[in-house]
Amino acid sequence: MGRSPCCDENGLKKGPWTQEEDDKLIDHIQKHGHGSWRALPKQAGLNRCGKSCRLRWTNYLRPDIKRGNFTEEEEQTIINLHSLLGNKWSSIAGNLPGRTDNEIKNYWNTHLRKKLLQMGIDPVTHRPRTDHLNVLAALPQLIAAANFNSLLNLNQNVQLDATTLAKAQLLHTMIQVLSTNNNTTNPSFSSSTMQNSNTNLFGQASYLENQNLFGQSQNFSHILEDENLMVKTQIIDNPLDSFSSPIQPGFQDDHNSLPLLVPASPEESKETQRMIKNKDIVDYHHHDASNPSSSNSTFTQDHHHPWCDTIDDGASDSFWKEIIE
DNA sequence: AAAACGCTCAACCGCTCTTTG
DNA sequence: GCAAAGAGCGGTTGAGCGTTT
Structure with a gap:
């Protein structure tokens, strides 16, 4: 029509x-x-x-229209929902009483998009921008993410998985850096670049906090069900896993990449939905399970990744001392 | 003072989805 | 199953306003 x-x-x-x-x-x-x-x-x-x-x-x-500035809470909700749903403005609006899709769309385009960009976050993928950051930019995020362990009072398995993942990613990052940038004249290691990295990193760390990723009280399960994103429901039920979305440093393209926890970008969400529709979500969950470096496999508590074995023993603080030193 | 520029947001456009006969 | 009408959605536009030069 x-x-x-x-x-x-x-x-x-x-x-x-x-x-x-x-x-x-x-x-x-x-x-x-x-x-x-x-x-x-x-x-x-x-x-x-x-x-x-x-x-x-x-x-x-409409009489129930809520006018005026968006609150912090509303901003958080929009950002969180946008990371899950993409430009589904009407779906996002459905969870913000009194706000219209048009209003949210405008607010996103005029305020939130810029805000994320300034923080070094790609507003489309909700990942750190890689166009101007060197690979070390992800390190403090990963450290910060792992250190949230002490702030959490969630079940032990959840903590272990999140911490393990963060450590694994950090370890992987270090290995990548060492293997690809071992030339000290490489700009990636220049002092000026490091300074720039710090600037961006703080921005990204604050993004993590702003996202309420680790104390996220908002429950979007119903939205995800509406969107047939059952896989993500599982992930979101575990708030720790949420951090995987914004902080994925874009390594998934690499053949050595660690597995993604969730489809982080709207495009990937679409792919997930497509798979669900096609009833091949089981394959998605177990995609190339024998290959821990498979970029499409989801990381859940049910799956044991061989590469975890190499770092599980490093759960103590000494692990971080060793890494940082 | 005024021209240029940038920002915001209400409104429109054109497409897809849903409903109906 | 098909076509048409109705409704909804996301992207884009442009008027109005504030700020800068």
Whole structure:
């Protein structure tokens, strides 16, 4: 089905709504409800197309519209939901009472997107930007993530997995750096670059905190169910795993990559949904299970990765001392 | 003072999805 | 199963306003 013909009709007014038009629309909807939007303009005495009336009502005139600045909590919710759902503005709006999809979309494009960019986070993937960061940029994040262990009072398995993952990623990062940048003249190790890294890193660390990733009280399970993202539901139920999304330093393209915990980008979410629809989610979960470096395998408590064995023994603080030294 | 520039957000466009006959 | 109508969605536009030069 193509475009609705109502907007093609000539002679219908476009552009900003006048107070008189608003009053007519409000009055009519209050008395009769909106019924058929197409029929409404005529009944209400408006020289507008039904679509325009619907938009005006849903985005501006509806009595339950909440106007004014977004709160911190709302911002967090938008960012979190956007990392899960992508540009599904209506789905995001559904979880912010009184806010419209249009308003959220505008707020994202004008404020939140820039905010994330300034923090060194790619607003599309919700991962650290790799275009201007060297590989060491991820280290303090990983350390910070692992150190959250002490802040958590969650079940032991969860702690172990998250800490293990962070350590594994750090270890992997170090190995990568050492193997690919062992030339000390490499700009990646120049003092100036390190300084730049620190600047960006702090921004990224604060992103982690802002995301409430480790104390996330918001439960998005219902949204994910709505979106048929059952795999992610499992992940989100374990708030620790959430950190995998924003801090994945983009190593998954590498043949040595550690497994991703969840599809971190909207594109990957789509792929997950596609797999669910195609009933091959089991394959997704166990994708190339024999190969721990498989970039598509999900990391859950049910799966044991051989590479974990190499670092499980390093759960003590001495592990970090050794690494950092 | 005014031109240029940048930002915000209401509104529109064109597409897809859902419902109906 | 098909086509048409209706509704909804995400992307884009442009007027209005504030700030900078």
